[in-house]
Amino acid sequence: MFVKAEKLSKIYRIGKNEIRALNEVSFELERGKIYTVIGPSGSGKTTLFNILGGLDRAEEGRIFVDGKEITAMDQKKLSDYRRDYVGFVFQFYNLINGLTVYENVLSSAALSKNPLDVDMVLEMMDVYSEKNKFPFELSGGQQQRVAIARAVVKNPAMILCDEPTGALDYESSKLVLKLLEDVNKRFGTTILIITHNLAISKMADATLRLRSGRLVEFSENPQKISAQEVSW
Amino acid sequence: MLIKKIPLRVMKREFLQFFSIIMLVAIASMTYTLFAVSMEDIDVNYKMFIKDYVQEDGYFITSQNIDEKLLKEKFGVELEERLFYEVQENGITLRIFSISDRINKPYIEAGKKPQDGEVLLDPSFFKAHQYHTNDSITILNKKFTVSGIGYLPDYIYIIKNDQDILPDPKHFGVVLMTENDMKKLFPALPVHYYSYKGRLNNIEDFKSFINSNWHLLKFVEKSENPRIIYTEMKLENAKRMTLPLSLFIILVSSFILFIVMRRIINTMHAEIGTLYSMGYTQKDVFRVFMRFPLYIWLTGSILGILLGYFEAYPLSEFYRSYFTLPKLKNVLPWQHIFVALALPAVFIFISGYLALKNFFKLTIVQMLHGVDEIKFGKLPDIKFFDRFEFQTKIMLKYGYRHFARELVLAVGIIFSTILMMYGMTAKDSIVVAIERTYEKNFKYEYLYLLNSVSTHPEIKLTNQAEPYNVMSFDIEGRKLSIMIYGIKKDSQMIKLYDNKGNEIPISNKLVISRPLANKLGLKEGDKIHIKSKFTDKKYTLKVYKIADLPVGNSGYMDLESFNKIFGYSREEYIGIFSKEKLSLSNNLIFESYSKSELVNTIKASAGDLSKTIEVMALVAAILALLIVYVLSTLTVNENKKNIGILKMLGYREGSIFKMMLGFNNFSFLAGFIIGVPLSKITMDSLMNAATKDIDFAMMLDVSTKSIFSTFAVLFFVFVVSRFLVRRKMAKVMPVEILREQVD
Numbered sequence: 007m008f009v010k011a012e013k014l015s016k017i018y019r020i021g022k023n024e025i026r027a028l029n030e031v032s033f034e035l036e037r038g039k040i041y042t043v044i045g046p047s048g049s050g051k052t053t054l055f056n057i058l059g060g061l062d063r064a065e066e067g068r069i070f071v072d073g074k075e076i077t078a079m080d081q082k083k084l085s086d087y088r089r090d091y092v093g094f095v096f097q098f099y100n101l102i103n104g105l106t107v108y109e110n111v112l113s114s115a116a117l118s119k120n121p122l123d124v125d126m127v128l129e130m131m132d133v134y135s136e137k138n139k140f141p142f143e144l145s146g147g148q149q150q151r152v153a154i155a156r157a158v159v160k161n162p163a164m165i166l167c168d169e170p171t172g173a174l175d176y177e178s179s180k181l182v183l184k185l186l187e188d189v190n191k192r193f194g195t196t197i198l199i200i201t202h203n204l205a206i207s208k209m210a211d212a213t214l215r216l217r218s219g220r221l222v223e224f225s226e227n228p229q230k231i232s233a234q235e236v237s238w
Numbered sequence: 239m240l241i242k243k244i245p246l247r248v249m250k251r252e253f254l255q256f257f258s259i260i261m262l263v264a265i266a267s268m269t270y271t272l273f274a275v276s277m278e279d280i281d282v283n284y285k286m287f288i289k290d291y292v293q294e295d296g297y298f299i300t301s302q303n304i305d306e307k308l309l310k311e312k313f314g315v316e317l318e319e320r321l322f323y324e325v326q327e328n329g330i331t332l333r334i335f336s337i338s339d340r341i342n343k344p345y346i347e348a349g350k351k352p353q354d355g356e357v358l359l360d361p362s363f364f365k366a367h368q369y370h371t372n373d374s375i376t377i378l379n380k381k382f383t384v385s386g387i388g389y390l391p392d393y394i395y396i397i398k399n400d401q402d403i404l405p406d407p408k409h410f411g412v413v414l415m416t417e418n419d420m421k422k423l424f425p426a427l428p429v430h431y432y433s434y435k436g437r438l439n440n441i442e443d444f445k446s447f448i449n450s451n452w453h454l455l456k457f458v459e460k461s462e463n464p465r466i467i468y469t470e471m472k473l474e475n476a477k478r479m480t481l482p483l484s485l486f487i488i489l490v491s492s493f494i495l496f497i498v499m500r501r502i503i504n505t506m507h508a509e510i511g512t513l514y515s516m517g518y519t520q521k522d523v524f525r526v527f528m529r530f531p532l533y534i535w536l537t538g539s540i541l542g543i544l545l546g547y548f549e550a551y552p553l554s555e556f557y558r559s560y561f562t563l564p565k566l567k568n569v570l571p572w573q574h575i576f577v578a579l580a581l582p583a584v585f586i587f588i589s590g591y592l593a594l595k596n597f598f599k600l601t602i603v604q605m606l607h608g609v610d611e612i613k614f615g616k617l618p619d620i621k622f623f624d625r626f627e628f629q630t631k632i633m634l635k636y637g638y639r640h641f642a643r644e645l646v647l648a649v650g651i652i653f654s655t656i657l658m659m660y661g662m663t664a665k666d667s668i669v670v671a672i673e674r675t676y677e678k679n680f681k682y683e684y685l686y687l688l689n690s691v692s693t694h695p696e697i698k699l700t701n702q703a704e705p706y707n708v709m710s711f712d713i714e715g716r717k718l719s720i721m722i723y724g725i726k727k728d729s730q731m732i733k734l735y736d737n738k739g740n741e742i743p744i745s746n747k748l749v750i751s752r753p754l755a756n757k758l759g760l761k762e763g764d765k766i767h768i769k770s771k772f773t774d775k776k777y778t779l780k781v782y783k784i785a786d787l788p789v790g791n792s793g794y795m796d797l798e799s800f801n802k803i804f805g806y807s808r809e810e811y812i813g814i815f816s817k818e819k820l821s822l823s824n825n826l827i828f829e830s831y832s833k834s835e836l837v838n839t840i841k842a843s844a845g846d847l848s849k850t851i852e853v854m855a856l857v858a859a860i861l862a863l864l865i866v867y868v869l870s871t872l873t874v875n876e877n878k879k880n881i882g883i884l885k886m887l888g889y890r891e892g893s894i895f896k897m898m899l900g901f902n903n904f905s906f907l908a909g910f911i912i913g914v915p916l917s918k919i920t921m922d923s924l925m926n927a928a929t930k931d932i933d934f935a936m937m938l939d940v941s942t943k944s945i946f947s948t949f950a951v952l953f954f955v956f957v958v959s960r961f962l963v964r965r966k967m968a969k970v971m972p973v974e975i976l977r978e979q980v981d
Contacts, residue, residue: 061515061602082519089517100512100606104244104251113240117517156516 007070008037008163008196009058014067016053016219027053029219030067035212037163038194040187042207045216051200052168054216058198059092059166060084072163089117093157093195095186097169099149101141101156108137111155118160122193131155131185147178151185158189164196165189171203176238183209183233205238239522241513245529248502255498255875258868260538262491263586265861267542267578268549270484274574275550277477280557282569284394284469290566291343293391293466294433298448299456299828301689303430313444315436316340321420322431324829325377331398331410331831332377334424335390336417341433342392344414345564349386354416358388361562362396363411377413378423388414389564392433395468396562399831402464405560428689428825429455442774449772455689455828457771462719469561486653487861488582491538492589493646494868499530499593501876510597511605520598531590539582543575629897636873637901643869644905650865651909652916654858654952659917661854662944675789676837682731682815686822687829693809697826702818704731705811707800711768713758714776720754720768722793724800724811731815734785734794746799747782754791755784770804777803859955866906866959870899874967886972895964906956914945 016028028050035041043051056062057069060076068077076087093114101110111128115121128134131151133144141149150170157165167186171179187209190197199206207213208231215223249256287293295315299322306317321336337344337351337358344351344358349371352358357377359369364387369375373384390412398410420427430452438444441459448454460466503510513523558565597605623631623638637644682704688694691707699705707724725732727744734742734749742749750760760766760781769776785794795803801810814820819832874881877898884894918940 056603059515061511061606085514085517085519088515092515094512094515096508096512096606098508100508102241102244102509102512103506104247104509105240109240109243113513114516116240160516 007034008072009033009035010070011058012068012070014054014057014064014069016050016057016062017065026219028057028064031216031219031221032067033214033221033224035196035198037196038190039211040190040197040199040209041212041214042210043198043200043214043216044202044204044207047202048218049216050219051216053219054214055166055168055198055200059094060087089160090119091163093160093162093165095150095153095157095165095167095170097172099141099146099153099173101149101152103141106138106140107133107144107152110141110152111159114156115159118162120161122159122161124159127155127159130158130188132181145178147174147181150174150178150182154182154185154189158193158195161193162195164198167197167199169201170199171201171206180233180236183236187233203238205236209233209236239526241518241522241526242529244526245533248506249530249533252498252502252875255868255871256534258864259491259495259498260534260541261860262487262494262864262868263534263538263582264542264545265857265864266484266487266491267539267582268546269487269542269857270481270581271543271546271575271578272549272553273476273483274578275547275569275571276553276557277473278571278574279550279554279569280473280561280563283558283566284473284561284563286566287345287389287564288391291345291389291391292341292435294341294460295435295437296457296459296463297392297431297433298445298454298458300430300432300448300452300454301428302452304432304448304452306432309448312447313436313438315434315438315444317432317434318342320431320433321417321424321427322429323420323424323427326830327378329409332413333398333410334377334413334415334420335431336420337414338433341435342390344388344390345566347387347389347564349384352385352415354418355382356385356415357382357419358386358414359384360393360396360407360412361387361389361564362405362407362559363413365559366407367411375413380423382415382419389562390414391466392463393465394561394563395465395472397465397468399829400458400464405562426825429828445772446774453690454772461717469563472561483657484578484581488585490646490650490653490861490865491582492585493642494865494872495531495534495586496589496593497643497872498868499527499590500597501872502530503527503593503597507597507605508607511602511607514602514605524594524598527594528587528590531586535583535586539579542582543578546578547575629893630900632897633900636898637904640873640901643872644901647865647869647902648905648909648912651862651906651952651956652913654862655910655913655948656917656920657858657861658855658948658951659914659940659944660921662947663917663921663940675787676833679733679735679785679787680731680815680833681733682817683833684814684816684819685831685833686814686816686820686827688812688814688826689828691806691810691812693807694811694826697814697822699814700818703814703816703820704729705797706731706813706815707797707804707806707811708813709800709804710771711777712771714767714769716758718754718757718791719771720750720766720791720793722748722768722795722800724797724804725794725815727796727798729815731817732794734783734787736783737786739786742783742785744794744796745782746796748779748793748795749783749785750781750793751787751790752784753787753789754793755781757791760784773805775805779803855951859951862952862955863959866902866956867962870902870959870963871966873898874963874970878970881967881970882972885970891964891968895967898967899960899963902960906952910949910952914940914948 011031011033013030013032014028015026015030018025018027031054043054045051053062057064060079064077068075071087071091076084079087102113105113108124108128111124115124125134128137131154133148133151133155136144136148141152144152165186170182170186174182183206186197186199189195199210207227210227211230212224212226214221306319310317318338318341320338323334325332325334346358347361349358357375369384371384371386374381375384393412396405396407396410396412398406445454445457510523623634626634704726709722711720711722713720725744729744736742748766750766762781762783764781765778766781767776767778797811798808801808881894881898
């Protein structure tokens with residue numbers, strides 16, 4: 007098993023109130039598959055994304071990635087984990103405005119032990135012609151493709167996407183999903199997409215449904231469709 | 239590391255903001271380098287000059303020829319007589335000395351040591367009259383060849399009279415010639431002038447011994463000689479200004495950098511969070527962001543050092559000609575250049591570090607979602623503001639929210655006011671001192687100091703002239719002296735007034751000058767303990783009144799009482815105040831000068847201060863401009879969204895400007911209002927510290943004209959910077975904000 011989560015819990019304390027963002031969540035993910043995480047706002051999707059990505063810590067429970075317990079890692083090891091295992095794609099792209107498209111992708115490749123060719127990835131994402139532009143000169147769809155390129159170029163074992171189509175129009179969203187599917191197929195990367203959009207679940211191998219911090223459903227999808235066929 | 243490119247790109251994008259901070263750092267480094275390097279140059283050359291050319295420890299003038307051997311053996315000091323005579327021709331006074339071999343040796347810069355028939359001229363007189371080597375000069379109808387320029391270690395600040403404020407090379411010069419020529423030109427020299435070098439265990443014994451044997455006319459220790467001590471005082475003054483001035487500018491720029499960096503970090507929170515998520519460590523990100531202070535420091539301080547270093551040499555030359563100091567050695571003070579480089583580094587890096595420190599306490603998730611920005615974006619809630627109408631309420635809230643910024647703006651204006659007022663006051667005070675002292679208080683036209691205290695039966699005084707007596711005293715417990723004058727009871731030549739403008743009658747009671755009273759902390763009715771410089775005799779006198787004289791450590795009483803108290807006969811006197819020129823024999827006169835000549839030349843010299851004032855005004859104006867511009871731009875940048883929304887709601891630009899930046903007007907006014915009295919206090923304390931142990935005192939007066947001029951310049955600069963900021967605000971379009979919000 008590539009990812010194994012055991013009774014993960016995360017509690018936020020605001021004054022005297024406690025909010026249990028994750029409540030004893032357990033699941034297993036296989037290498038090279040696409041997963042979606044769905045659920046209403048406040049269900050714990052982003053918290054799960056943060057913990058799985060080594061951006062935040064769980065209060066209770068354990069999580070193993072490729073046999074390593076990331077919940078036991080110190081900050082330095084977590085940093086190495088993010089560097090070697092995970093690529094991130096955010097809803098609002100989070101590109102570095104002070105760097106060009108090429109440099110944004112290169113800044114990620116530079117951290118990897120086994121990076122992919124930057125030009126090749128840019129071509130794959132269809133943003134090669136924009137390589138010398140700065141992020142603010144691109145459309146939202148283009149920026150998200152650059153963000154995917156930045157995640158992919160490290161050649162990570164897993165890409166975590168937080169609402170990757172949330173800020174995009176329909177056509178751009180479809181293109182982004184197609185690219186994620188291509189990456190999964192071509193490099194065998196495990197992809198986990200957090201989304202409000204139920205239609206996206208149809209292209210996933212399995213879906214985790216969260217509600218009020220609990221995993222209420224883990225459903226495999228034997229009738230998986232391609233990203234091209236997804237519509238809403 | 240590729241991400242190290244980020245800071246430079248951000249700086250390019252926010253060019254004017256960073257350029258302004260860089261300029262502030264550059265001004266700070268430049269100020270320090272400029273003053274420190276030029277002062278070091280002057281200081282090193284000064285010390286070398288007085289050591290190598292044997293500056294005297296003092297000089298004295300007697301009416302009889304002394305027994306040098308006896309004096310040397312008894313007191314163990316080196317002595318050298320210099321022949322001395324003063325010639326007044328065509329409104330020019332030439333003080334002529336023979337060339338000394340052991341003490342006060344001349345440094346010859348151009349030309350050669352004069353032989354018979356040749357003279358050396360002091361550099362200022364040489365330049366002022368555009369002489370060249372081998373030109374001829376006529377002294378008492380005898381032609382001499384100018385053999386070159388000579389610097390004297392005891393005539394560094396070349397003033398004619400001890401009480402003069404500024405040198406006047408157009409009307410006064412020092413001439414050196416051979417002893418032979420001196421004797422030929424002046425067969426009967428009225429006095430004997432001696433320089434001494436060496437430590438005296440008991441100076442009072444030394445003076446008494448000379449006085450009792452050869453009749454001492456004048457005794458001046460080095461520490462009382464304004465021609466020497468003014469240089470040290472002015473150097474010390476300039477040194478005292480250097481560090482606080484630079485430190486202040488560095489502190490202001492560091493604070494602004496702190497605010498700017500916090501803003502940048504706030505706007506880049508998600509990008510920094512992303513860098514972490516990609517696997518960059520805190521160390522990596524810290525190194526990248528510390529490049530902001532690094533670039534600002536490097537560019538600003540190197541630019542400042544270069545500007546300061548190259549400007550330091552013209553400034554050194556200016557000081558050199560002002561003090562009449564030769565250049566004996568090229569000085570490259572590495573230690574000051576290091577300080578100019580290191581000083582801004584300390585403050586700028588601390589400010590950069592502090593700006594980053596809090597941000598790094600956030601978790602990556604907080605960085606990604608910008609918790610920090612939400613925290614900083616909340617307006618403080620003060621019920622008091624609710625009393626005002628909406629726009630004023632928002633303006634007050636912005637002022638309160640950005641209190642630290644408003645404070646820096648006010649402090650910046652205070653500082654600019656002080657800087658500008660300092661230059662203007664220096665000029666004002668000299669003009670006031672001259673006008674008041676020589677036009678309001680001193681009614682005579684000519685002053686004659688005679689060779690001896692006597693009843694002078696050979697001199698017939700008309701009603702246009704008055705006799706006076708004068709003695710110099712040490713003030714006990716202080717390294718200060720006072721000149722007490724005995725003048726006619728109903729004197730028409732000297733008029734003294736109190737601070738209310740009422741005339742103080744001259745009586746048997748002592749009246750002292752206000753600068754001296756201030757320096758000694760004396761009030762009317764207090765006692766002053768003094769000791770005669772010549773006889774060592776001690777006196778205690780009660781201060782009857784304090785006269786509103788702007789310059790001088792002086793005291794006055796009527797001549798009769800003066801003579802009685804200090805042991806002279808009733809009719810004796812040493813000098814004459816006169817409304818008309820007297821035809822006295824040269825053998826009788828020790829010193830003389832005309833008041834109108836002095837007033838005019840000093841007023842003209844005060845005009846030379848205009849250049850200094852212009853430079854100070856320019857620096858003050860640039861400082862004010864940069865500070866107001868950077869702080870206001872920051873507010874606009876931070877509030878682009880709010881500006882867009884307010885515009886969208888239909889608010890006019892003027893109203894938005896008032897709401898966001900209206901509080902600046904109060905800060906500006908407060909800064910100026912506080913700055914005016916503070917500049918007076920600062921200057922008074924600077925003057926007191928500088929003149930603490932020397933016989934010089936001057937009241938610093940700030941004229942209404944100077945206050946208005948300073949306000950006009952600073953207000954103009956304020957309006958210009960506001961105009962620039964307003965243009966920036968005009969460029970914020972509501973549609974851009976909406977687009978930003980969609981993204």
